[in-house]
Amino acid sequence: MRYPAEPWHMRGSLVISVFRVPRELVPHAHLPSGARMITLAGNAFVAVSFVSYEPGSVLTYEELLVATPVRDQGRLAVSVPQIWVDSEASRQGGRELWAIPKQLARFGQGSSIAAVVVTGGVPLPGRWTAAGRTAQRLDGRDVRTRMHMSGRVRLVRAGWMFPVGGPLGYLTGRTPLVSFTMKDMRLTFGQAP
Template identity: 80%
Template sequence: MRYPPEPWHLRGSLVISVFRVPRDEVPDGHLPVGARLLTVAGNAFVAVAFVSYEPGGVLSYEELLVATPVWDRGAVAVSVPQIWVDSEASRQGGRELWAIPKELARFGRGSSIAAVAATGGVPLPGRWRLAGTIAQCLAGRDARARAAMSGRVGLARAAWLFPAAGPLGYLTGRTPLVSLTMRDMRLTFGETS
């Protein structure tokens, strides 16, 4: 399977929620040597996002990911312990280029991973921009990459369903601290750091 060379330029939209989870319940096998989860009073912060990458970027696909803030090389970074995509090119490229543990999945009714419904929303002014480092380890290989995202952000209410027996069962019954949407999103991923 062929995939685009880095960096990847993608467009789309997303819904993201942040949960507070006891540190010992959060997966950490994805952390590179020397990195550690950031915690407050024994809790980590886990962001769960459903992303729809649309035509106009190098690939079009859907993605469900979990991200955690980490302390890596003297700075805050983000690490992805769990992620599913519905594109073989995205799965292979993510694994080979950046050590992101992408797995294949189908989304929609009956998903055994998660479902989300976002409602309401208060648009925040302007176009927001975020940039930072992604720090990963997969099969004993450490990798770091740069990512930059921009888009129109809104506060939202997101109702997530995580089947208790599924891979995100540790989030079952948890209420998000905050939920956001991003429309007209532009993402550049993969400038190696």
């Protein structure tokens, strides 16, 4: 299976919610050597996001991911312990280029991973920008890469459903601390050789 060379230039939309979760419940095999999950009073902050990458992207697909903030090499970074995509090219590229543990999944009604309903919303003015790094470990490789994202942000209420026996069961019944959507999103992921 072929996939695009990095960096990947993507566009689309997303919904993201941040949860507070006891640190011992959060998967951590994905952390590279020396990286530590950032915690507060024994709790980690877990972001769950559903993303739709649309035409204009190097690949078009949907993605559900979990991300946690970490301290890595003296800097703030993000690590992705769990992620599902509906594209084999994205799965293979994510794993081989950046050590992101992408797995294949089907999304929509009846998903055994998660479902989300978004209501309400307050638009935040302007275009928001975030830049940073990911820090990953997969198959004995530590990989760090850069990312840059921008888009129009709206604070929302997001109701997530995580099946008890599913891979995100540790989030069942938890209420997000904050949720937002991003429209007209632009994402650059990875580094030019």
